[in-house]
Amino acid sequence: xxxxxxxxxxxxxxxxxxxxxxxxxxxxxxxxxxxxxxxxxxxxxxxxxxxxxxxxxxxxxxxxxxxxxxxxxxxxxxxxxxxxxxxxxxxxxxxxxxxxxxxxxxxxxxxxxxxxxxxxxxxxxxxxxxxxxxxxxxxxxxxxxxxxxxxxxxxxxxxxxxxxxxxxxxxxxxxxxxxxxxxxxxxxxxxxxxxxxxxxxxxxxxxxxxxxxxxxxxxxxxxxxxxxxxxxxxxxxxxxxxxxxxxxxxxxxxxxxxxxxxxxxxxxxxxxxxxxxxxxxxxxxxxxxxxxxxxxxxxxxxxxxxxxxxxxxxxxxxxxxxxxxxxxxxxxxxxxxxxxxxxxxxxxxxxxxxxxxxxxxxxxxxxxxxxxxxxxxxxxxxxxxxxxxxxxxxxxxxxxxxxxxxxxxxxxxxxxxxxxxxxx
Amino acid sequence: xxxxxxxxxxxxxxxxxxxxxxxxxxxxxxxxxxxxxxxxxxxxxxxxxxxxxxxxxxxxxxxxxxxxxxxxxxxxxxxxxxxxxxxxxxxxxxxxxxxxxxxxxxxxxxxxxxxxxxxxxxxxxxxxxxxxxxxxxxxxxxxxxxxxxxxxxxxxxxxxxxxx
Ligand code: SF4
Numbered sequence: 001x002x003x004x005x006x007x008x009x010x011x012x013x014x015x016x017x018x019x020x021x022x023x024x025x026x027x028x029x030x031x032x033x034x035x036x037x038x039x040x041x042x043x044x045x046x047x048x049x050x051x052x053x054x055x056x057x058x059x060x061x062x063x064x065x066x067x068x069x070x071x072x073x074x075x076x077x078x079x080x081x082x083x084x085x086x087x088x089x090x091x092x093x094x095x096x097x098x099x100x101x102x103x104x105x106x107x108x109x110x111x112x113x114x115x116x117x118x119x120x121x122x123x124x125x126x127x128x129x130x131x132x133x134x135x136x137x138x139x140x141x142x143x144x145x146x147x148x149x150x151x152x153x154x155x156x157x158x159x160x161x162x163x164x165x166x167x168x169x170x171x172x173x174x175x176x177x178x179x180x181x182x183x184x185x186x187x188x189x190x191x192x193x194x195x196x197x198x199x200x201x202x203x204x205x206x207x208x209x210x211x212x213x214x215x216x217x218x219x220x221x222x223x224x225x226x227x228x229x230x231x232x233x234x235x236x237x238x239x240x241x242x243x244x245x246x247x248x249x250x251x252x253x254x255x256x257x258x259x260x261x262x263x264x265x266x267x268x269x270x271x272x273x274x275x276x277x278x279x280x281x282x283x284x285x286x287x288x289x290x291x292x293x294x295x296x297x298x299x300x301x302x303x304x305x306x307x308x309x310x311x312x313x314x315x316x317x318x319x320x321x322x323x324x325x326x327x328x329x330x331x332x333x334x335x336x337x338x339x340x341x342x343x344x345x346x347x348x349x350x351x352x353x354x355x356x357x358x359x360x361x362x363x364x365x366x367x368x369x370x371x372x373x374x375x376x377x378x379x380x381x382x383x384x385x386x387x388x389x390x391x392x393x394x395x396x397x398x399x400x401x402x403x404x405x406x407x408x409x410x411x412x413x414x415x416x417x418x419x420x421x422x423x424x
Numbered sequence: 425x426x427x428x429x430x431x432x433x434x435x436x437x438x439x440x441x442x443x444x445x446x447x448x449x450x451x452x453x454x455x456x457x458x459x460x461x462x463x464x465x466x467x468x469x470x471x472x473x474x475x476x477x478x479x480x481x482x483x484x485x486x487x488x489x490x491x492x493x494x495x496x497x498x499x500x501x502x503x504x505x506x507x508x509x510x511x512x513x514x515x516x517x518x519x520x521x522x523x524x525x526x527x528x529x530x531x532x533x534x535x536x537x538x539x540x541x542x543x544x545x546x547x548x549x550x551x552x553x554x555x556x557x558x559x560x561x562x563x564x565x566x567x568x569x570x571x572x573x574x575x576x577x578x579x580x581x582x583x584x585x586x587x588x
Contacts, residue, residue, distance in 0.1 A: 039451045039491055046576045065449070072449035121489040121513060137491035137517035139575050185436050186483035190512050219486065219511055284436055370445035370488070391440040391487060393463040398444075 002157040002265050003224055003258045004192035007132040010255075011115045019156040019264035028114035028131075029057055030144045033100050034073070035064040035372070036119035036137075037080045043142035052087045053148035059091040059100075059109050060084055065373050066095035066365045098338030098364035101125040101213065101306035105205075106340050108238035112227035112249055113256045117144060122306055122388065124193075124215045128208035129234070130227030130256065132192075135216060155192045155221045156264040158183075162197040164273035169422045171316065172207035173308055173386070173406035175199070176214045177278040179270060181288030189219030194258060199272055200225060205234045206312040213307045214388050217285040227253055277421050280404035283392040291409050291421045299381040301332040301414040302395075303359075303407055305369045308386035309337030311344045313407035318350040320411035320422055326358040327417025333375045334359045335367040359414070371395045377402075384419060386410050425544050428475040428503055432537040433464070435481035439514065442485070442493040456492050457499025474501035477543070479535050481507065485514025494518040504543060506531050506550065506559075519566055522574035526550070528559040 001009065001016065009017045011025035032040045037060060044052070052058060060080060068074035077095075084092040097103050101122050104110050112130030116123060119141040126133035136150065144150050160179055166172075193215040200208065208225045215223025232246050239245045258265065277291040303309070303317050314336060326332050334354045336342040342364055345351050354361050368375035369387040376396030377383045383395050383402045390402035403419065412422040441463030443456060450456050461468035478497065484507035485493065494517050497505065504524035508531060518525045526543065534555045535541055542551040548561035562570070572578040 035448045036490065042451055043576060047579065070449065076449060119489060121487065123489075135489040135513055137489055137513060137520060139491060139520035140516060142576070143579075185486055186509065186511070189483070189509070216487075219483065221512060370448075371440075372445035372448060376446075389438075389440065389487060391438040391463070393444050394440045398441075398463050 001259060002192065002262045003194060003226070003256050004132055004155055004157055004222065005262070005264065006256045007113055007115060008152060008154050010113065017154045019154050021154045022151055023154060024149050024151050025115050027057070027117055027144050027148055027150060028111070029059060029104070029109050029116045030141065031059045031061070031100060031104060031116070031118035031120070031123065032141050033060065033064055033120060034062040034066070034076055034080055036141070038076045039138035040119050040141040040145065041079060041083045043139045044145045047142055047146045049146040052145045055088045056090045057148070058089050058145065059104060060089055061093040061097055061100045061103055062095050063099045064366045064370065069373055096339060098336070098341070099306045099309065099366055102310065102337035102341070105129055106238065106338055108235065108240060111235070111239060112231060113252055117141070117150060121216045122213055124220060124223045125209050125213040125306060127215070127222045127224035128205060128212040129231050130225065132222055132224070134222045153190070155190055157192045157194055157258070157262070157266070158188055159194040159196055159258065159265060159267045160270050161267055162195060162199040162270045162272060164199055164271045166199070166272055166275065168424050169277055169408055170275050171406035171408055172203060172210040174275055174278045175272055176211050177280055177288050177404070178272070178275055180214060180217055180280070180286050181278070183218045185217065185284055185286040186219045188215065191220055193218070193220040193223045195223065195225050201228065204312060205230060206310045209310070210307055217388060226257060277406060277409050279409070279419065280390055282390055282401040282403065285388070285390060285404065291405060291419055294419050296382060296403070297418045298330055298384045298413060300375065300377055300383045301330060301410050302368050302375065302383060302385040302387065303332065303410050304335030304337060304367050305387035306337060307388040308407050309335060309341065311341045313386060314341065314345045314350050315348070316407040317411035318353045320408060321357040321415065322353050324357055324415045326414045330414055330417045332359040332414040333362065333367060335362045336364050338364050368395045384410055384413050425542055426475070426503055427540065427542045428477045429473060430477050430479050430535050430537060430539045430541055431472065432535065433478060433480040436483045436486055437480055438487035439485060439490050439493040440487055443490060443496045448490055448492055450492070453495050453499035456496040460496040460500045469500045472500045472502060475503045476501060477541065478502055478505040479507070479531055480505065481532050482509045484510050485518070486511035489513045489517070491517045491521060494521050494523045498523040508532060519569055520575040522570055522572070524570050526559050528557050531557055
């Protein structure tokens with residue numbers, strides 16, 4: 001069996017499942033946020049069970065529209081706070097905490113071998129810690145709230161076996177953009193993506209999260225990485241139960257390793273030795289080109305989001321921006337993905353570097369990533385963004401254009417006012 | 425047999441096109457439907473007649489998990505979306521809210537915008553002028569959900585059903 005099959009077998013209390021089987025799985029963690037939450041709550045109320053199945057397993061962060069930017073979003077927040085209060089939801093993170101996919105792992109809600117669903121498509125991010133994590137809609141979420149269970153079709157798996165050394169101006173973002181360009185926007189539809197190989201083994205948890213985060217951009221149901229020592233180090237001090245939980249997870253780990261001869265597994269080899277900084281060009285994520293071949297002036301640079309708003313990204317950008325000035329024709333927004341990231345960036349002096357260079361720094365939230373809150377772009381404007389989607393209208397006007405890139409390319413381009421590649 | 429007029433779209437129509445992120449603050453069908461397809465054509469909701477169909481290319485509904493997208497399509501009066509293929513979360517969400525989706529590889533080449541087509545869900549056939557395009561019939565469980573207008577109504581009537 002593959003890792004996905006093994007986790008789903010455990011969650012459905014079966015010895016064995018096969019790709020294509022329909023199973024009903026017990027859910028370990030269910031997440032909904034301020035934007036998809038209201039619809040899930042409305043649907044839950046229509047079901048009429050009254051109480052949620054387990055208030056300790058539901059996580060509700062506010063991140064998409066924080067602080068509230070309109071009367072409608074303020075009302076949505078009120079509705080969700082009331083739901084949290086009346087249902088005694090234990091894991092509620094109001095406006096201060098950060099982007100859902102960053103804070104779920106940070107606050108210890110993501111464990112290897114568990115099943116996590118979120119009313120948000122980038123829930124696949126949590127597979128970076130060895131979970132089976134997938135995005136669902138609001139009605140499905142309402143069913144989970146009511147029953148703690150959800151049906152799944154067991155997916156086949158594509159395992160990307162990644163080898164080679166990344167050049168110093170290349171990032172995990174370029175690796176996933178390369179994979180996306182090759183696989184196409186629907187190349188992994190209904191499938192689990194797994195990332196393995198020596199390059200992934202060497203990667204930080206942050207980099208692994210970049211790969212997992214964008215599995216949905218090729219249609220993937222989840223994006224997973226085998227848990228290892230780095231995973232457990234990351235989890236230490238975060239998970240409930242401390243050392244004893246970590247020891248239990250370590251002991252269980254072998255149970256979820258993909259058997260390489262599984263019939264539902266396809267292995268694709270990816271070599272990254274020659275990889276150069278890449279861009280995803282408007283208006284499709286799989287429209288991938290080398291950044292060196294695109295010469296475009298940019299109006300706005302956005303450094304942030306659940307893809308590249310972590311401390312490692314801020315460090316990458318600060319290294320390039322230190323002592324430099326952002327071009328007059330360009331504005332740059334820096335939004336740390338979480339409070340923890342923000343505080344580290346403050347401690348390390350990164351925020352000062354950004355502000356001195358002329359960037360705007362905001363409190364943790366999704367920002368302009370989905371074009372619903374701060375920093376949206378107008379007609380004819382071009383955004384260069386470290387986020388994960390560049391669909392028409394994604395960051396505001398449908399007549400605007402969005403390019404996606406790594407934090408390194410974002411920082412260098414902000415200085416030049418046009419898309420530029422940092423030197424090696 | 426359903427009959428209606430076709431509105432045609434290309435490949436990879438994502439949920440940001442179907443319903444831009446700034447409207448996710450709404451949950452009611454009426455307000456959401458006023459912005460349906462705004463990413464490509466802000467007049468779309470005014471042009472659609474009740475019972476019309478969308479015909480699209482591959483990977484329809486890719487991107488965000490927002491259930492607001494199928495709600496908006498259904499709210500404008502679209503009876504069914506027929507596409508070469510659908511994105512996974514969108515497929516699930518549409519069924520859950522009672523919007524009929526039909527996967528019919530090859531459909532784009534047989535119809536153009538404005539054509540009147542007929543769909544027979546019982547036999548799994550689309551009639552477009554001279555052409556008969558077959559599609560895989562939906563399993564009874566899914567037909568049941570669609571007939572009730574969505575998963576929640578269906579479960580109220582069939583509380584013990586295991587979703588197979
Ligand atoms: S940062 Fe962007 S992609 Fe991530 S959860 Fe927020 S809106 Fe979605």
